[in-house]
Amino acid sequence: HVCDVCLYEETVTIPKLTEEPVLQLSDKKGEYRIHASNGGLSARVWAASYKNGRMIDVKREVIRKIDTPVLDISVSDLGLNISGADEIRAFMLHYNKTIKPLLPASRLKIAGT
Numbered sequence: 001h002v003c004d005v006c007l008y009e010e011t012v013t014i015p016k017l018t019e020e021p022v023l024q025l026s027d028k029k030g031e032y033r034i035h036a037s038n039g040g041l042s043a044r045v046w047a048a049s050y051k052n053g054r055m056i057d058v059k060r061e062v063i064r065k066i067d068t069p070v071l072d073i074s075v076s077d078l079g080l081n082i083s084g085a086d087e088i089r090a091f092m093l094h095y096n097k098t099i100k101p102l103l104p105a106s107r108l109k110i111a112g113t
Contacts, residue, residue: 023092025108032082032108034090036071038063045071045092047078049085057081086110 001010021039025032036045048058059078063071075082082088090106 021092021103023090023103023106025088025090025106027108027111030111032075032088032110034061034071034073034075034078036063036090036092038069038092040069041094043092043094045090047075047080047088047090049075049080049082050087050089051085056083056085082110 001012002008003010021041021043022035022037023045024035026035027033034045034047036043043063045061045063046058047061049056057080059075059080061071061073061078063069075088080088087110088108092103
């Protein structure tokens, strides 16, 4: 940065912004959606439907560092069967040589159950 008046030159180091991973389930007027951001890491997002704590169905989607850094999709577009389910859970796992959870599971109660 250079001052227009006195021509004093100032150098400032700006820290790189790092996005934190995000995993959210939401209900938008009966349309259940998954929003996940990988925070710059390659990750797999698993969505599962449950009835009384027992899994009914599970689907997986991959988010990558570059081509798909954000996943925003309805569970119906993902192909998740929620017929008879009372809950949807989502998990996001980092898969760089080891598989580890990036965040705690996100849970959403299905309306009307």
